[in-house]
Amino acid sequence: MSDSLEKKHVISFRNALILAVVIVLVSVTNSILLRDNPEILRFTSDTFAALINFLATLGLIYGALNSDYDKNIRRAWSVIAFAQALYTIGDIIWFVLEVGLHESPFPSLADGPYLAFFPIFALGIFLLPKVPLTYSEKLKILLDTGIVMIASIILFWVLLIAPTIESNAQADTLTLTLSVAYPVADLLLLFALIELLLRRIRSVSSIPILLLVASVAFMIATDFVFMSQSLQGTYVSGGLLDTGWIIAYTLTGLAGISQANSKRLDLSSEILESKGVQFTWPLYIPYICAGATYILLIWSYDHPMPVSFYALSLGLGGIIGMVIIRQVVALNENVRLNEELENRVTERTAQLESTNKELKIEIQERKKAEEALNSARDDLELRVKERTAETSASSFTSIIHFVE
Secondary structure, eight states, X not given: OHHHXXXXXXXXXXXXXXXXXXXXXXXXXXXXXXXXXXXXXXXXXXXXXXXXXXXXXXXXXXXXXXXXXXXXXXXXXXXXXXXXXXXXXXXXXXXXXXXXXXXXXXXSTTHHHHHHXXXXXXXXXXXXXXXXXXXHHHHHHHHHHHHHHHHHHHHHIIIIIHHHHHHTTTSOHHHHHHHXXXXXXXXHHHHHHHHHHHSOBXXXXXXXXXXXXXXXXXXXXXXXXXXXXXHHTOOOTTSTTHHHHHHHHHHHHHHHHHHHHSOOSSXXXXXXXXXXXXXXXXXXXXXXXXXXXXXXXXXXXXXXXXXXXXHHHHHHHXXXXXXXXXXXXXXXXXXXXXXXXXXXXXXXXXXXXXXXXXXXXXXXXXHHHHHHHHHHHHHHHHHHHHHHHHHHHHHHHHHHHHHO
């Protein structure tokens, strides 16, 4: 009864998903219809971003409050909600400066909560409780993370960080520092995303984790394109690119709603400890990154880049070394698993042989018992016949004596 009453108060994930689709469609429509009115587009875009970010924060808070079955899970979602609240504050400050005061929002006070969002959001992801791993599993995850991060650092440096430093060479120190801080913060968020993808997260459902992964991916991708367009001078405030942030906000809010809708009752700590969410497809990401780095190295041979061919070669060499070590670890793990399997098969075979021997002995004993029983029964039947014959003869003799 209490379970049914509690479920009535849970916000429906289906309704939240419908609202999220409507929000994205409104954002796209707004960007298309108002593209010829930059002032109005900027006003509606900034207002809409702050509002949706606020709703996403509420969704995360709701998910944290309904994660009371495990204090560690609740703490992690609370930190993620706090990070999203900081980003909402940044959007509000951005709106006031750009729309209300008609001032440039970069650099400004908005950069404080914006930049604080990245490490705190990453911390929330790191705080999500994880299923304990063996030494070889930890080593493989460490190597996979290293491969992805080396490739990502090279890509960010070539496409964003080095061009940003070059384009802001004449700018003041604050502007240059903040311009470089954002791609570095995205790298930190990417590191948290890889941790989320490769580790087995303790969660009742995989949907909140998957939505969280998607939201972080959209955030990083949108930031990457935004910084690239800003360097090229092609970014339009309120354009279609801003929809990427709206999608990231809605996915984050949906993650919180999905977390609240997950099963919350009748979960013992033992069950929760053994239940984990892990995706298999991210295991291919390190190899994709290694291939992308190799292609970049070939491209740099005939094309000038802000990083030397020698530095790229060292980075690719480090990635290849990590890939080789990972394969060795995987092979050793497979050998160990095969040995354990063979030992189990041997033990099971010995148990079956022992059981068969015991069964054969039992069958033989049963046969002996049946033979003894049959012999006793035959002996009993023979005695009965003899007794019957004796009784009949005695009766016949008595009758003759009686007649005489």
